[in-house]
Every structure is written in structure tokens, then in C-alpha cells.
Amino acid sequence: MNIVIEAGVTAGIAEDGALTLLSRHGAPHLYAPEACAMWIALRLHGGNVQAAAAVLGSAWNADVSAVRRLLLEQVADWQRAGLVKTSAEPVHAS
Template sequence: MDIVIEAGVTAGIAEDGALTLLSPHGAAHLYAPEASAMWIALRQHGGDVRAAAAVLGSAWDVDVSAVRRLLQEQVTDWQRAGLVRSSPAPVHVS
């Protein structure tokens, strides 16, 4: 599953690492620094949850499956807030 940022969502990271996401309507959503790392990893990997979790698991020296579960929980929260949506994985034709 890939994650796509909804149009008009903006992100900011504070000095302490906290993540602020602004909805297209201007509602602010504040998150802990761990969410900043998740947001950045998702962006760097084109919304690919598995790839983002693998990188974070390696960086944090934590089991990748545990990171993937945490990342999926965070993504679900972002989806409920209308900040991101799921996109089906692209079909590769040979």
C-alpha cells in the first residue's frame, strides 16, 4: 500500500523535532518527533509504507515488523484527519 498526501496539506518540523501538519482548511495537527521521522521516511520512499518501515527499523535498531505496525497506526490517524489517503500499489506489467 502506498500513501498519498492530500492536496493542500503542508508540513513543518519544529526545532524539537515535533511535526505540524496543516490541513487544506488550516486545521493544525501536532505530532511527536517520531511522527516526523515517519513522515519524512514516507516522503523519501514515495509513500511506500514497507520501505519507510524498513529504513526506520534499521535506523532505530528495532524490529521492522514492529515499526511497520507503528507506522500503519500513524498513517491511520493521518487518514482519519484527512491528511493522507491510501493508493493501491501500482501494477507492474511485463
């Protein structure tokens, strides 16, 4: 599964590592630093959930399958908020 950012969504990172996502309508969504790490890992790996989970699991010294479950829960929250969508096709990292 690959994650694609919805058109018009912007991201910002606070000094404390918190993530702010703005919907295309300007609605702010605030997330803890762990979600920020997930966002960055997804972006660096072209939206590939498995690759992002592997990197985070290594960085956090955690079980990759557990990290993948957490990542999928976060992605589901972002989907409900209209910030991301899934794609079968790989996404070029940007």
C-alpha cells in the same frame, strides 16, 4: 500500500523535531518527533510503507514488523484527520 498526501496539506518541522501538519482548511495537527521521522521516511520512499518501515527499523535498531505496525497506526491517524490517503500506485518522492 502507498501513502499520498491529500491536496492542500502542508508540513512543518519544529526545532525539537515535532511535526506540524496543516489541513487544506488550515487546521493544525501536532505530532511527536517519532511521527515526524515516519512522515519523512514515507516522503523519501514515495509513500511506500514497507520501505519506510525498513529504513526506520534500521535507524531505530527495532524489529521492522513492529515499526511497520506503528507506522500503519500513525497513517490511520493521519487518514482519520484527512491528511493522507492510500493508493495502490507508487508515488514519486518529492
